Amino acid sequence: MTGASKSKPPLLREDGKRLDGRSFDELRPLSIEARVLNDAAGSALVVWGKNKILAGVFGPRECIPRHDESPYRAVLRCRYNMAPFCSLEEHGRSGPSRRSQELSKVISEAFENVVIAESYPKSAIDVFIDVLQSDGGTRCAAVTAAAVALADAGIPMKDMVAAVAVGKVEGKLALDLSKEEDNWGESDNPIAFASRNGEVLLYQMDGQLTRDEIDQAMTMGKAAAQKVHAIQTDALRRVYTRAGEVALPLSLKPGEARSE
Amino acid sequence: MEVQEQLRHNQLLQLLNSGRRADERGSLDYRAIKLQKNPLNNAEGSALCKLGKTQVIAGVKIDLATPFPDRPEEGVLSTGAEFSPLGSHLFEPGPPRVEAIELARVVDRGIRSANMIDLSSLAIPGVAKVKAVYVDLWVVDHDGNLFDAAMLAAVAALSNTRMPKLENDKLVRGEYDGTLPISCMPVTCTFGLLGNHKILDPTLDEEKGLDGRFTLATTPDFVCAAQKTGWKGVTQKDIMEFVDISFKKGADLRRLITQ
Numbered sequence: 001m002t003g004a005s006k007s008k009p010p011l012l013r014e015d016g017k018r019l020d021g022r023s024f025d026e027l028r029p030l031s032i033e034a035r036v037l038n039d040a041a042g043s044a045l046v047v048w049g050k051n052k053i054l055a056g057v058f059g060p061r062e063c064i065p066r067h068d069e070s071p072y073r074a075v076l077r078c079r080y081n082m083a084p085f086c087s088l089e090e091h092g093r094s095g096p097s098r099r100s101q102e103l104s105k106v107i108s109e110a111f112e113n114v115v116i117a118e119s120y121p122k123s124a125i126d127v128f129i130d131v132l133q134s135d136g137g138t139r140c141a142a143v144t145a146a147a148v149a150l151a152d153a154g155i156p157m158k159d160m161v162a163a164v165a166v167g168k169v170e171g172k173l174a175l176d177l178s179k180e181e182d183n184w185g186e187s188d189n190p191i192a193f194a195s196r197n198g199e200v201l202l203y204q205m206d207g208q209l210t211r212d213e214i215d216q217a218m219t220m221g222k223a224a225a226q227k228v229h230a231i232q233t234d235a236l237r238r239v240y241t242r243a244g245e246v247a248l249p250l251s252l253k254p255g256e257a258r259s260e
Numbered sequence: 261m262e263v264q265e266q267l268r269h270n271q272l273l274q275l276l277n278s279g280r281r282a283d284e285r286g287s288l289d290y291r292a293i294k295l296q297k298n299p300l301n302n303a304e305g306s307a308l309c310k311l312g313k314t315q316v317i318a319g320v321k322i323d324l325a326t327p328f329p330d331r332p333e334e335g336v337l338s339t340g341a342e343f344s345p346l347g348s349h350l351f352e353p354g355p356p357r358v359e360a361i362e363l364a365r366v367v368d369r370g371i372r373s374a375n376m377i378d379l380s381s382l383a384i385p386g387v388a389k390v391k392a393v394y395v396d397l398w399v400v401d402h403d404g405n406l407f408d409a410a411m412l413a414a415v416a417a418l419s420n421t422r423m424p425k426l427e428n429d430k431l432v433r434g435e436y437d438g439t440l441p442i443s444c445m446p447v448t449c450t451f452g453l454l455g456n457h458k459i460l461d462p463t464l465d466e467e468k469g470l471d472g473r474f475t476l477a478t479t480p481d482f483v484c485a486a487q488k489t490g491w492k493g494v495t496q497k498d499i500m501e502f503v504d505i506s507f508k509k510g511a512d513l514r515r516l517i518t519q
Binding site for chain 1: 294296299300301302303306308310313315317319320321323340342344345346347348349353355392394396398400401402403433434
């Protein structure tokens with residue numbers, strides 16, 4: 001990650017709060033807008049802290065290449081991709097990196113557990129996720145956006161999926177790490193939960209945590225994922241009360257409803 | 261596919277012969293255009309252009325780069341285009357298709373030939389590196405006429421680009437020192453060609469039935485780039501007509517960027 005050559009900055013303020021003024025169990029402001037694209041069957045824009053993530057869903061449709069298809073179920077393909085202008089640092093390279101390929105794989109697998117793919121054999125459901133602005137926690141925002149886009153597309157699912165990261169900052173567990181906290185903190189645990197039964201669908205971890213800390217992180221994450229879930233369902237509901245044309249509200253501020 | 265295109269062609273021709281377009285526009289009318297300026301913060305400049313149902317994001321990044329060997333005193337301008345697979349059921353993941361490459365090159369030519377950016381001002385005195393301007397065109401909704409939408413997004417983004425602060429010959433990210441100086445605003449007008457008909461700003465449905473397209477980039481004083489696509493030939497008289505209309509429509513488009 002960027003800034004690795006610099007020495008570790010302080011991650012807490014004098015008053016003991018985190019750099020952006022949050023307490024340890026506080027999410028960054030989050031806004032979600034569903035159905036923001038015209039051609040995609042379902043779509044969502046997630047503005048989470050300084051992250052801006054766009055997801056679009058196509059399908060069930062013909063599976064190309066044909067050797068990917070299954071006679072038993074639809075194949076679910078998620079593609080996580082970073083725009084070359086998404087980072088504050090240098091211009092990025094487009095195309096899949098090792099990191100984005102790994103994330104695409106685990107995100108696809110998370111949704112394989114909830115999408116009722118058996119109803120659509122020999123077809124493909126494609127979920128494309130573009131990171132337009134990145135600020136730590138993009139994979140959790142990507143999963144959250146993908147879930148809303150899938151629901152908006154009317155893909156049958158057993159459950160919704162909401163993701164959040166729990167990390168360790170200056171010796172304490174902290175919810176929803178920012179970029180600095182992710183770069184310099186002691187641990188990062190992105191977790192995606194099935195919203196009704198609390199099943200963990202995506203889990204990655206780095207750094208070091210004790211047994212008790214893992215347990216506590218899961219509890220913190222699960223409670224926060226419920227808050228994310230409420231914002232997801234609100235976004236989906238508003239699709240049906242909103243008037244006017246479909247447009248991408250890219251200037252949307254986190255924590256604000258769309259102004260129009 | 262050929263049968264479908266032939267049917268579209270015939271249907272579109274019939275419609276135009278009766279003096280109409282499917283969306284009831286006049287032959288030289290644009291669809292509604294909406295520009296969001298600087299919707300993104302990590303990119304030094306950005307814009308979202310909505311042209312009817314077409315939506316294109318332009319992102320501008322400023323970096324330090326090694327200049328081209330034959331132009332050591334000039335900054336670098338590089339334009340790329342990506343047809344994001346979420347933008348259309350016709351787009352697939354993978355390396356840029358020839359249409360995306362063409363889009364990037366036409367927009368690049370318009371900006372470069374208009375001398376919109378004074379590249380010599382991007383050199384850093386006494387330093388081997390120069391400033392580089394990367395423009396990326398991100399198509400997130402394709403409903404036709406990507407050229408005009410992408411050009412508007414690119415020029416709106418460049419017109420609102422902040423320059424990162426330079427300290428000890430390095431860029432300080434997140435701190436800014438003025439804006440990217442620009443001298444003028446090139447805009448493009450794209451005409452769809454079918455039989456004797458010329459229609460401005462074709463939709464994707466119209467594009468499927470067209471015999472060709474003609475795109476002109478203009479500044480207030482000059483024509484600065486052109487691209488003819490498709491098999492349909494045009495006459496000198498046609499081209500002069502496109503030039504006249506492009507200058508007139510160009511003034512309206514530029515107003516959208518500055519307002």
